[in-house]
Amino acid sequence: MSVVIDITGLPEEHVVFAPSPLAELSAALHVLSEPAHHPGLHGWTTTTLAGLEPDLAGRLAEADILWRSTRSDILLPGGPRPGGTLAEELDLVDRMEDERYVQAALEINCGGDYGDGGPSPLTDEGARRRALERAAARGPGQLDFVRHLLADPPAVRAWIRRLLEDCDRAFFADTWQRVRGQLAADARHKTELMRRRGLAESLAAASTAITLEEDGRGRRVVVDKLAQGRTTAVDPTVGPGLTLVPTAFGWPHLLVLHARGWRPVIEYPVASRELRAGPGSVELMQRRLEALAHPVRIRLCRSLARAPYTTGELADALGITAPEVSRHLKVLRGAGLLTTRRQGRYVQHQIDVTVVARLGSDFLEAVLR
Incomplete structure (x- = not known):
């Protein structure tokens, strides 16, 4: 999937390649x-949450449907380049029509048809009903938020x-x-690369999950995720560009x-102490979990995790x-x-303990990617 x-x-x-204060705030x-x-980021999270005024914390809880499970497209840069300040980027968002804004605000978190360019819940009763049903499943606070957004978009915006x-x-x-210098330096490095x-090399430097494919059918940027989607960076109605x-x-x-009708954006994490050699492709992670799921292979692993064994020893x-x-x-x-x-005439096999020990974190990284 990709x-x-x-x-x-x-x-x-x-x-x-450019940093975005709006995207970083939503992250x-x-x-x-x-x-x-x-x-x-535990230290930053603890300190920041402890310092929030109760009113601000409450309002964030009301609106977290926009960024909790994933992030609404209104919180990512929509122009040829991200704005230099948060105010500039918010001004660009303010120029969006209500139908586009509301659909973008709700299509990821309240809809399963992201990327299909379906009707706006402001103009289509079926889309409205689905948005409310999906918001209700997330709790009364999110349902109230979506009701208000659909009833009075300008006020909620x-x-x-x-x-x-x-x-x-x-x-x-x-x-x-604190972070803008690091992000700007990373963007300059990728641009120069x-x-x-x-x-191809600049994309690979951004993430091993991003690759460039070229063949007789054209050129494509492929992002390895547990999701399926297609879009274009050369839509004449939007203008060419990939950010x-x-x-x-x-x-x-x-x-x-x-999403259809939007300039595509990829937000990638910069190198930090959290980052290590990743799990590779989603396909490899799936293959490893499937390999370990067989009851006979689990029994084999019990021996192979303890010491090297030959095929004959395992058979016995x-x-x-x-x-x-x-x-x-x-x-x-x-x-x-x-x-x-x-070892002489014999071939010995043993579990790669480091790889197996990493499977849990690899699985989480793949599903959260």
């Missing part, structure tokens, strides 16, 4: 709503802007001052704005044939879960 962005014919000068708000996703501005005054201005060594936004608050998430221990053991070892080896070494 999100595919068609960039056929897109000049590389329209691929922009920070997500961290405050879901601190368990971001254990490396102004309320959301004030909320974000109050967050800026309360904690984000200081946070942005693209100029000197090409788009890549570094974030200090994003890991382990890798966000992709790929489990009371099955050597060819059957070989078939199961081939699956485990193909998933990268075994190490093999030769």
Whole structure:
């Protein structure tokens, strides 16, 4: 599964690496709503939550449908380049028509048809009903918020802007001052890498989950996620462009704005102490979990985790044939879960404890990516 962005014919000068204060604020708000996703930011989260005034904390709880499970497209840059300040980016959001704003605010968190360009809940009764039903499933506070947004979009839009501005005054201005230099330096590095060594290397430097595919059908940016989607960076009604936004608050998430009629945006986490060699592709993680799910292979792993064994020794221990053991070892080896070494005439197999120990965090990173 993956999100595919068609960039056929897109000049590389329209691929922009740049930090976004609005995207970073929304990433920070997500961290405050879901601190368990971001254990490396525990200190910042604890300090920030402790310093929030009760009124601001309550308003954030009302609006967290916009950023809790994922983030609404209104909280990512929508122009050719992100604004230099939060106020500039909020001004761009204010120019959005109500139908577009409301649909973007609700289509991720309250809808299962993201990317399809369906009707606005302001103009379509079916879309309205679905938005309310899905909001109700998230709790009475979220339902009230969505009801108010659908009933009076201008008033709620102004309320959301004030909320974000109050967050800026309360904690984000200081946070942005600390991280903006790192994000700007990362964006400059990726831009220079693209100029000197090409788009493929700059994308790979942003994340190992982002690749460039080129063939006779064109060029595509492919983002490896447990999600399916397609969009284009060369829509003439929107204008050509792909924006890549570094974030200090994003890991382990890798966000992709790929809704129809929007300029695509990828928000990627910058290198930090939290980041390590990732789990590789989602497909590899799935293959490893499937390899371990078989009852015979679980029994094999009990031995292989303790010491190196030959195929014959494993066959004797489990009371099955050597060819059957070989078939199961081939699956485990193909998933990268075994190490093999030769001792004279014998080949010994052993579980790669480091890889297996990482499976839990790899699984979480894959589903949160």
